[in-house]
Amino acid sequence: MTVPAVEIQRVTKRFDQTVALDGVTLTIEAGSFVVLLGPSGSGKTTLLNILGGFLEPSAGRVWIGGADVTFVPPAKRPTTTVFQDYALFPHMSIAGNVGFGLAMRGVPKDARRARVAAALEMVGLPGLGGRRVHELSGGQRQRVALARALVVEPQVLLLDEPLGALDLNLRRQMQDELIRIQKRVGTTFLHVTHDQDEAMSIADVIVVLNRGRIEDVGPPDRIYLRPATRFTATFMGETNILEGRVVEARGGRGRVETALGTLEADGEATPGTTVHLSVRPEQIVQQADPGADPDAAQPLGAAEVTEAGFQGTHLRVRARCLDADGGADGGADGLELRLRLAQDSAIQPGARLNLAVKREHLVLLKD
Amino acid sequence: MTFGITLRNLPAIAYAALLYGFIFLPVIVLVLFSFQASRVPIPPFNGPSLKWYAAVFADARMMDALLNSVIVALVSSTASVGLGFLAATALARHRIPFAGPIRALLTAPLTVSYLIIAMGLLITFNAIGMPKSLLTIGIGHVVINLPLCFAIVYSQMGAHQAHAERAARDLGAAEWQVLLLITAPMLWPALFASFFLSVTFSWDEFIIAFMVSRFDVTLPVEIWSMLRSGLNPKTNAVGSLVFGVSIVAVLLLDFAIFGRSKRR
Numbered sequence: 001m002t003v004p005a006v007e008i009q010r011v012t013k014r015f016d017q018t019v020a021l022d023g024v025t026l027t028i029e030a031g032s033f034v035v036l037l038g039p040s041g042s043g044k045t046t047l048l049n050i051l052g053g054f055l056e057p058s059a060g061r062v063w064i065g066g067a068d069v070t071f072v073p074p075a076k077r078p079t080t081t082v083f084q085d086y087a088l089f090p091h092m093s094i095a096g097n098v099g100f101g102l103a104m105r106g107v108p109k110d111a112r113r114a115r116v117a118a119a120l121e122m123v124g125l126p127g128l129g130g131r132r133v134h135e136l137s138g139g140q141r142q143r144v145a146l147a148r149a150l151v152v153e154p155q156v157l158l159l160d161e162p163l164g165a166l167d168l169n170l171r172r173q174m175q176d177e178l179i180r181i182q183k184r185v186g187t188t189f190l191h192v193t194h195d196q197d198e199a200m201s202i203a204d205v206i207v208v209l210n211r212g213r214i215e216d217v218g219p220p221d222r223i224y225l226r227p228a229t230r231f232t233a234t235f236m237g238e239t240n241i242l243e244g245r246v247v248e249a250r251g252g253r254g255r256v257e258t259a260l261g262t263l264e265a266d267g268e269a270t271p272g273t274t275v276h277l278s279v280r281p282e283q284i285v286q287q288a289d290p291g292a293d294p295d296a297a298q299p300l301g302a303a304e305v306t307e308a309g310f311q312g313t314h315l316r317v318r319a320r321c322l323d324a325d326g327g328a329d330g331g332a333d334g335l336e337l338r339l340r341l342a343q344d345s346a347i348q349p350g351a352r353l354n355l356a357v358k359r360e361h362l363v364l365l366k367d
Numbered sequence: 368m369t370f371g372i373t374l375r376n377l378p379a380i381a382y383a384a385l386l387y388g389f390i391f392l393p394v395i396v397l398v399l400f401s402f403q404a405s406r407v408p409i410p411p412f413n414g415p416s417l418k419w420y421a422a423v424f425a426d427a428r429m430m431d432a433l434l435n436s437v438i439v440a441l442v443s444s445t446a447s448v449g450l451g452f453l454a455a456t457a458l459a460r461h462r463i464p465f466a467g468p469i470r471a472l473l474t475a476p477l478t479v480s481y482l483i484i485a486m487g488l489l490i491t492f493n494a495i496g497m498p499k500s501l502l503t504i505g506i507g508h509v510v511i512n513l514p515l516c517f518a519i520v521y522s523q524m525g526a527h528q529a530h531a532e533r534a535a536r537d538l539g540a541a542e543w544q545v546l547l548l549i550t551a552p553m554l555w556p557a558l559f560a561s562f563f564l565s566v567t568f569s570w571d572e573f574i575i576a577f578m579v580s581r582f583d584v585t586l587p588v589e590i591w592s593m594l595r596s597g598l599n600p601k602t603n604a605v606g607s608l609v610f611g612v613s614i615v616a617v618l619l620l621d622f623a624i625f626g627r628s629k630r631r
Contacts, residue, residue, distance in 0.1 A: 052537060074536045087534035091552040100548075101538035152538065 003066040005030040005156055005188035006051065011060030013046050013212075020046040021057070022212035028156075028205075030065075033182050033189045035199040038209035039235065044192045045160060047209070051190065052158050053077045065155045075104075078155035082162045086145040088133045094120070094144055095129030101152035119151035120144075122181060139170045146178075150185060159191040163198065175202050196236050200224065208232045225280075230365045233278035240284070240337050241365075242277040246270060254364055259335055260300045260321060263357070267364030276365045282314070282340040283361035287354045297356035303337060305351045314340040319353060394610060401603035419604040429605060432589035436570060439501055439585055443508035444565035448558055450509070451516030456550060459524040460532070470521075477514045484510055485578040492579060499581040507575035512568055516561040523557035559623035567616045571609055 006028040013021040021043045028034050036044040049055040050062060053074035061070045069077055080101065089097050099116045107115070120126055123143040128136070136144065142162060149157055159178075163171045179202055182189045193199055199206050200220040208216040208223065208231070216223055216232040227233040230241065244258035246269040254269035255262055256277060265277055287297060303319035310316075317339040337355065341347060402415035423429055457463060458470055476484065488507050497503060528550060535549045551558065573587040580588060586609060593602055 054533065054537075074533075075539045075541060079537075081534070081537045083530060083534060085530055087530040089531055089535070089549060089553075091555070100535065100540075104535075104539035104541075104544065148534075148538070 002030060004028060004063075005032070005065060006190070007063040008047070008051075009061050009063075011047070011050060011057045011062065013043070013050065013055065014058045019212050021050070023060070024209075024212070024214055026207060026214060026217065028188060028190065030155075030188055031186050032204045033179065033202060034191065034205045034207060035203035036190065036192045036207050036209060037194070037196065037199040037203075037235075039194055041211075042209040043212040044194075044209045046212075048081075048158050048160055048190065048192050051156070052079055052081050079158055080149035080152055080154040081158040081160060082142075082145045082149050084160045084162065084164060086141045086162075088141055088144060088148075090133050092133070093129065094125070094131045094133065094136070097133065097144055098129070098148045098151055101148065105152060115151055116147075119147040122150070122184070123147045124177070138165055139174065142166065142174060143177075146181070150181070150187065153185075154187060156188045156190055159189060161192055161194070163193070163195075171198070172201075178202055200236075208235065210235070226363055227278060228366060230276050230278070233363065233365055238281050238338055239278045240281065242279070242335075244275060244277060246273050246275055253359075256364070261298075263298050263300075263362055264359045265362035265364045266360060269364055278363040278365055279357050279361055281316075281338040284337060284339050284355050284357050286341070287356035297358050298362075300337070300355040300357055303353050303355055305347055305349050305353065306336070308347050308349055310343070312343070314343055315345055315347060317341055317347060319355070322352075397603050398607045398610070400600055401607045403600040403603070406600070419600040420608075422601050423604045423608065426601075429586075429589055429593075432584055432586045433608075435501055435583055436586040439505050439508060439576075440566045440569040443505040443569050444512065444562050446505070446509050447512035447516045447565045448520075448562045450513050451518075451561060452520050452551065452554070452558060454513075454517050455521035455524055456546065459521060460529065473517050474514045476510060477518070481511065481572070481574045485575040488575065489578050499579050501580075501583050501585075503579040504576045504585060507579050508565075508569040508572060511572070511575065512565040515568070516565060519561040519564070520554060520557050523554055528553045556623050560620050563616045563620040563623065567613050567620075570613060570616070 004027045006026070008024055008026040011021055011024045012019065024043070024047060036047060038044045046055060050057050051064070053069070053072055053076075056071060061068060063069065064078055089100065092100070095113075095116050098119055099112045102112045102115060116129060117126070120129055123146050125140060125143050125147070128140070133141065133144075142165075145162070163174050166174060175198060178189070178191070191202065200223075203220055205217065206220055206223045207214060210231045215235075216228040218228075223232060224236050227236060233239045234241065242256075242258045242260065242263070244256035244263070246254050247257050247262065248255040249269040249271050252268065253264060253266055254275070255264050256269070256275060258277065263277065269275055284300065285297060287299060300321070302322045304322055305317055305319050307318040308315055319337050319339055321335040321337060339353075339355070347353075399412060401419055402417070403412060404414040404416035404418070454473055458466055458473075463469065485507065488503070488510065492499065492503055531553060532545050532549050535545045540548065571587055572585075573591065576585045577588050577591065584592075586605070590602060590605055590609070593599070593605075
């Protein structure tokens with residue numbers, strides 16, 4: 001059995017009155033690329049700071065590589081950090097920056113020079129060791145910060161929203177680079193971000209944090225397609241939430257009575273309770289002939305398009321649900337659905353659509 | 368924009384001339400009559416002559432005092448900057464109880480007159496039986512310069528350095544390595560500026576040096592004892608030397624503070 005790279009047990013952190021982390025327990029496998037995802041104030045940076053040793057938890061324990069490091073100062077931890085503002089040393093050359101950690105570990109000068117050169121090469125900045133920090137662009141500084149943190153071969157690399165200051169194209173490019181570098185060095189990466197797209201494109205495992213608690217842990221596709229909680233469903237991109245009452249539950253499936261009719265969804269449920277169903281906009285489909293092929297998709301009834309915006313890859317549509325009799329009042333009245341339709345569907349506001357959704361696309365959420 | 372002399376800005380020019388004249392005329396007169404050839408530093412000017420400078424450099428007591436001044440200025444300024452730096456680091460980087468009152472106490476000596484400080488030091492040195500010497504003068508100069516060094520360094524400690532210090536710790540640096548390799552080099556302009564400001568203040572400080580010294584005296588005290596025997600172009604010459612050294616220190620200070628912004 002391999003030792004997990006990081007084990008966090010019931011870690012709580014209080015700042016005066018506020019609770020930043022509330023009993024967080026998490027195990028991170030060695031060699032994985034983990035993203036801590038959450039809105040600002042969710043406690044993700046606090047958790048990273050506790051792992052880096054910059055903060056001590058109010059309660060709970062932290063193990064890194066099997067050793068209890070709860071109260072070990074940053075300098076003595078097998079972790080290094082890529083900081084949000086990079087925190088490069090402006091009075092040193094690039095080589096001085098990258099070699100700093102090695103110098104602190106007493107690596108002799110010749111070995112240091114070789115390892116600094118190799119690290120700069122790995123991040124795509126070969127031969128720039130002699131430059132000064134202020135001569136580099138934002139993206140280059142980012143790479144230097146990465147090289148500086150990786151050159152000492154930490155067990156866990158902590159990345160604190162490192163791509164936040166970069167423009168979109170550069171960010172995409174750095175995301176790919178991060179994945180490539182992580183695969184190459186095999187170090188466990190723990191990356192903090194509030195950007196869902198970034199999380200999905202780089203993570204092996206996403207940890208969704210909200211108000212100091214872990215909402216969900218899993219691979220990106222599972223987190224997106226089968227979110228465990230309502231928060232995860234709404235935070236991981238757009239979704240439609242339908243409230244309903246469970247009328248029947250059997251064999252990992254539930255029948256839920258909603259304003260749009262009784263819908264079947266996968267998941268555990270208790271009959272008689274109120275639950276929420278989530279369905280992604282792109283999973284609501286148009287059904288040409290209502291009533292046809294009921295096994296393939298469950299009808300959601302008719303809806304009138306109120307807004308349609310072209311987004312390039314798709315058409316972003318808002319639609320107001322209509323009652324079975326075609327009127328806009330009654331059970332489904334006021335319920336708005338967000339849809340993503342094909343880019344060439346040429347739908348205008350006012351158009352009527354017959355909507356449907358497959359059972360496996362409806363997610364029964366825990367609140 | 369042009370700065371030609373017009374009737375409109377004549378009052379402003381006259382005001383500036385008066386202002387600078389008031390400030391610099393005594394110094395100009397002092398320097399001018401240090402080149403006087405005759406025995407008295409009063410008009411008319413007859414010269415120029417360097418004989419009074421030669422007399423200053425030939426005066427063993429004067430040269431001793433000059434050396435003493437240099438030693439006191441350099442050692443006391445180094446001590447002031449070092450202590451001020453450590454105090455600023457402690458107050459800016461760590462949560463310490465009563466940080467507010469401690470900060471106030473550290474800067475309080477700036478408001479006390481040198482005469483009062485000198486008297487206090489004199490009483491203290493007497494009470495603990497410490498003989499008056501260059502050491503006591505140096506201690507006095509640390510007392511007046513430490514608050515200044517602390518205030519300058521403290522004002523320059525921002526989040527920028529704090530982040531770099533955090534990164535250094537993260538990379539394995541011990542506390543003393545962080546201070547020596549990150550904090551101090553990043554504060555280099557502030558440390559340099561406070562050092563040279565301390566040097567200028569120590570260099571021409573008279574009251575404390577006068578009251579807590581006995582046999583070994585600094586240059587201002589030596590000049591004062593020379594003045595008691597009447598005016599003499601030699602006093603002008605040594606005064607000009609003191610002034611010249613201060614100018615050099617201030618220029619270095621200027622370079623430290625303003626040279627930085629040019630390099631950015």
